[in-house]
Each structure stands twice: as structure tokens, then as C-alpha cells.
Amino acid sequence: MRVGCHAVRTVARVSAAGEITAAQRIMLVHAHPDDETIGTGATMARYAAAGAHVTLVTCTLGEEGEIHVPELTGLAAGAADQLGGYRIAELDAACAALGVTDHRFLGGAGRFRDSGMMGLPTNDHPRAFWQADLDVAAGLLLDVIREVRPQVLVTYDPNGLYGHPDHIQAHRVAMRAHQLAGDLAPAKVYWTAVPRSALAAGMEAFARSSDNPFAGIDNVDDLPFGCPDSEIAARIDAEKFAEAKLAAIRVHATQIPPTSWLYSLAGDPTGQSLGVEHYRLAMGEKGPGNGPNGWEEDLFAGLDVAMTSPAGA
Numbered sequence: 001m002r003v004g005c006h007a008v009r010t011v012a013r014v015s016a017a018g019e020i021t022a023a024q025r026i027m028l029v030h031a032h033p034d035d036e037t038i039g040t041g042a043t044m045a046r047y048a049a050a051g052a053h054v055t056l057v058t059c060t061l062g063e064e065g066e067i068h069v070p071e072l073t074g075l076a077a078g079a080a081d082q083l084g085g086y087r088i089a090e091l092d093a094a095c096a097a098l099g100v101t102d103h104r105f106l107g108g109a110g111r112f113r114d115s116g117m118m119g120l121p122t123n124d125h126p127r128a129f130w131q132a133d134l135d136v137a138a139g140l141l142l143d144v145i146r147e148v149r150p151q152v153l154v155t156y157d158p159n160g161l162y163g164h165p166d167h168i169q170a171h172r173v174a175m176r177a178h179q180l181a182g183d184l185a186p187a188k189v190y191w192t193a194v195p196r197s198a199l200a201a202g203m204e205a206f207a208r209s210s211d212n213p214f215a216g217i218d219n220v221d222d223l224p225f226g227c228p229d230s231e232i233a234a235r236i237d238a239e240k241f242a243e244a245k246l247a248a249i250r251v252h253a254t255q256i257p258p259t260s261w262l263y264s265l266a267g268d269p270t271g272q273s274l275g276v277e278h279y280r281l282a283m284g285e286k287g288p289g290n291g292p293n294g295w296e297e298d299l300f301a302g303l304d305v306a307m308t309s310p311a312g313a
């Protein structure tokens with residue numbers, strides 16, 4: 001296991017002067033290793049395959065995660081406290097599965113620690129991301145923005161999609177860095193989202209499953225996330241990359257048990273659940289879209305940047 005050898009990966013498309021030359025550049029800011037895959041893996045794989053420069057910034061090592069591999073439970077925060085280092089290797093393998101070559105940890109690996117779920121004493125750890133000074137953390141992200149100059153920035157909504165402190169903080173840091181970036185601010189900022197219609201369809205599809213992630217929930221409005229369809233701006237159909245996303249899910253083995261509902265989604269006969277991801281537009285102009293809701297089909301829609309390789313889309 002090559003733990004820790006790729007905390008900062010080399011970038012794929014650079015000029016002799018070290019400048020990134022891909023026309024389309026997208027940056028994703030995530031809280032923990034595995035969030036990139038579960039939330040945006042298909043999107044990342046699609047843009048990487050199309051020749052866009054995809055930059056993943058992960059804010060913590062995910063030290064406080066539960067461990068679903070029995071022989072690795074000794075790595076837990078309360079035992080050897082080695083889970084974070086182990087998850088670097090899982091993230092490295094996930095990026096390889098998604099075709100993403102530019103990955104960094106905010107401020108370097110281990111700068112910020114997983115804060116654990118809201119209200120736990122781990123929120124108060126001196127290195128907890130939840131405790132990070134906003135401008136310091138945003139300054140570190142700003143350095144990456146200045147280097148990569150992405151046109152599109154992806155992060156979470158103000159509630160971090162479901163209320164985890166590190167997700168909320170990732171949102172705050174990304175938005176503050178965007179504000180500080182001035183002329184270099186990405187033209188569009190998206191927040192990950194799950195449309196209510198997709199949740200309702202998922203609840204129906206899983207109703208009789210023994211693995212029902214919605215068990216005990218009667219109404220889609222009772223879920224801590226779920227965005228009205230009218231507020232969704234983009235639907236990224238990356239069904240071609242559902243297999244790559246599934247491969248990336250598999251390598252996050254400490255976090256995602258083989259019984260996970262994510263694998264049930266992969267078996268969905270419609271084949272769309274894993275490969276289709278949705279976004280709200282937080283900043284920038286919505287580009288042209290399609291379908292009954294006029295959803296964009298490309299996060300670069302409306303921007304004047306050439307597609308590197310339309311075939312990858």
C-alpha cells in the first residue's frame with residue numbers, strides 16, 4: 001500500500017513553463033476522501049476523459065470515519081489513529097479510477113483534521129477543519145485557484161448538503177476563496193444537489209429493498225437534503241462513467257461497506273443513478289439547457305471555452 005506518496009499529484013497538462021494548458025478547467029472542493037466519488041465522481045471522470053483539467057482539493061484526511069473493514073478497525077481515531085494516512089491511499093486509487101491526476105489536500109496532507117459529526121468533542125480538536133480560520137483556509141485555496149485558474153468551481157451548499165461540519169466549512173472556504181480571487185474568480189460556482197424528483201424516485205425504487213437507505217422515512221421532504229427541481233441548474237449525464245465511479249467507490253473500502261446502498265444503485269436497471277449528477281448554480285450565468293426544466297448538460301455551458309474533446313462528454 002503506497003500510503004502518503006501522492007499527497008500532491010503532478011498535473012497532467014502543463015506547458016514547459018509549468019502552466020496548465022487545458023482550455024477547460026474545473027476545481028472541486030470536498031471535505032473528506034470519498035466525498036468526491038459519491039457526490040461528483042461521474043462528473044469528474046467525464047471531464048477528465050474530455051481533456052479538461054480537473055483539480056480536486058480535499059480539505060481533511062477523514063480521520064474520524066467509521067471503518068467497515070474488520071481487519072482495519074485498529075486504525076481508528078480512538079486506537080492507532082492511522083485512518084487518515086490510510087485514506088490517502090484510498091483517495092489516490094479513487095482518483096486513478098476516475099482519471100483525475102491533479103489532487104491536493106488543502107494546505108498539504110494533515111493540515112486540517114476531520115471534525116467528526118456535529119456536536120462531538122472532535123469538533124474542538126485544535127486541527128479540526130471546523131476550527132480553521134476562514135481566511136487562512138481560504139487563502140490556501142486561493143493559491144490553488146491562482147495556479148489552476150479554473151472557470152468552474154464545485155462545492156457544497158451552505159448546509160454542506162447534510163450538515164456535517166467539514167462539509168459546511170468546505171462550502172465557506174470555497175465561497176470565501178472565490179470572493180478573494182477577484183479577476184481570477186471562477187466564472188461559475190456550483191453546489192452539489194439532489195433533486196427531489198430523483199429522491200422520490202429513489203424512495204420508490206428502494207421501498208421493497210432490504211438495503212433501503214430511506215427506511216423509516218415517509219416523505220421526501222423529511223430528508224435533510226433534496227432540492228426542488230426548479231432550483232437545479234445542471235444535470236450531468238455521465239452514464240458512460242458509471243463504471244469508473246463504481247470502481248472508485250470500491251476502493252474507498254474502509255468507508256463504503258459491500259452492503260452499501262450505493263452498490264444497489266449500481267444495479268439499478270435504468271443505469272442512470274450512479275452516472276447522473278445534479279448541481280445548483282450559486283454564482284455565474286446559467287447557460288443554455290434542455291429538457292422540461294431547461295437544465296444545463298454541461299457545467300461549462302455558456303462559457304467561452306472550447307471543449308477539448310467533445311467525444312469524452
Ligand SMILES: [Zn+2]
Nearest residue numbers: 031032035164
Ligand atoms: Zn464527507
